[in-house]
Amino acid sequence: MNTLLLTSSLAQPIVDNIMPIARQNINIMDSQGMIIASGQKHRINTFHKGAKEVINNAQIVEIFPDNLDQYTGSLPGLNMPIVSNGQVIGVVGISGHPDKVRDLARMVKMVTELIIEQEALQEEVRSQYQLRENFAALLLSDHANTNYDKLLKTAKLLKYELDLPRLVLVIDIQPILDLAHKNYGCNDLVSSRARENIVNLISAPPYVTAQDLVVFIEDRLIVLKHFEHKTWEIDYQSWGSDLLQLLRENNIALRLGLGSLVMSYAALGQSYQEALFALNSLNSNNTLATIHDFDILSAYLIKKINITETCQSLQVIKAKLTSNLVRRYDMKNTIVSLLNNNMNISTTAKNLYIHRNTLLFRLKKFKETTGLDPCSSFNHAMLCKILFEE
Structure with a gap:
């Protein structure tokens, strides 16, 4: 799982949701020691020296009332590293005397890390969705044939057999x-x-x-x-x-x-x-x-x-026209003549020099083979015209 970048848009909702439970001010600082989220809005975008020390040493920093002068931009409280995927990505601090908020700070740190871990997982899922959607959009576009290398690379990432x-x-x-x-x-x-x-x-x-x-x-x-x-x-x-x-x-x-x-x-x-x-x-x-x-x-x-040459569903019908049955009854010549005579059975039979019943028999066999009935459906007749065009 990738390490999540700690941002204000992610951190402030965490502060807003935890503060009513903690009943203490909470700050979240980034990897530079800047406050990016706080219950005290005037402190946002200010430097927190205690947080910077936490980042540098990956250790908890407790700030007591009598050593405030050592920590620029800080108030009494306890500051703990936020760890994601084995890396310190920021600091969470809770205001109050360290001896009184120590247990509460541990709880706040744990909840903060759980929320960030969940967000990191969701971000990874969103990235996977985006990768799949971009892949599919290219695959279904007119440019798929000219982007084989790109498609193949993404297909391997998605474990998709191209x-x-x-x-x-x-x-x-x-x-x-x-x-x-x-x-x-x-x-x-x-x-x-x-x-x-x-x-x-x-x-x-x-x-x-x-x-x-x-x-x-x-x-x-x-x-x-x-x-x-x-x-x-x-x-x-x-x-x-x-x-x-x-x-x-x-x-x-x-x-x-x-x-x-x-x-x-x-x-x-x-x-x-x-x-x-x-x-x-x-x-x-x-x-x-x-x-x-x-x-x-x-x-x-x-x-x-x-x-028409590349339409696969049309090719499925064309494949049926290669059967021995179709060749035996001269289906191509029969259907073309029928189309040329505007579906008139008598005229078509006369032009083909066959009996009317023979023509009806051929059309029945044609329907059984292909599913097409040009005499009863205009759309079927149009498909026959497309199928038998030279």
Whole structure:
């Protein structure tokens, strides 16, 4: 654990909280012997010679009424070193005759060091959170591919395997923040506690494992979730549904979007954009959306016309088109002809020189293989057009 720098903003709340219990004035001095916190405000930013002696010798200094002239800026009292991580980082002093406040001073020193130790731990946690958030922000940006060395260095610090297959999940946590602010007030501490509660709730197997990364970006919770390469899309959705159910059981009603599973760290930014698009596509009746939903996917590809070659969810459908069944029934020529004839079954069958029932049979097989039904859905038809464009 890193040694914490003792500052006025940290020290003064300690003084303010302990003084009502101690019923004596308390001073806290920094490593230079300057008073940085006190119950006697006029003494703040003045030099305390007794404290400087404590710093220099790492020993308790007791100041009696008859030796005040030896200690510039001091009053009768007892001054003890504040030790953090094995180092003297400052001094805590309590006013009064040393013989009368000795036991009280020990208690004040112990409480002060415990508060500082807790703050140091929290600061370390905050630093870890900040490191993870900065790492995730770069990983999900357009610059990930050109920052491999930086990403690799941070990944090692976080014990994060950079090249595992992962998808991105995005949860809109604004509703829970709004509720927390309504109940407890609008401040950073309330927001932090609300975020911590959600992370603590989901950060356990099978929802989140050591191979995953959980961060916050603004009012969204982001999970970079590892799945094996051959995992089916239905399994991603099942995982997302289980996560939502866990939140609902704890009276947290949130909504989430899922991107596609990508094989490279450089493609996580696209999975993130897919998850955001899916999340924003949700209507008031649904709480989970995935880029593998054909209606969402087609709308996404129409908006992002330049990514059809790299869109992983589209590649999943394309992979199904390589099956023997698809080749046997000349599916490409069949679907292209159908599109060219505005979904007219009779005209398409005539142009293909096949019976109408043969065409209907092919379309049934096509739906069984890919899940697409272009005759009954405009979005499915748009996906077919994208899939079979030369």
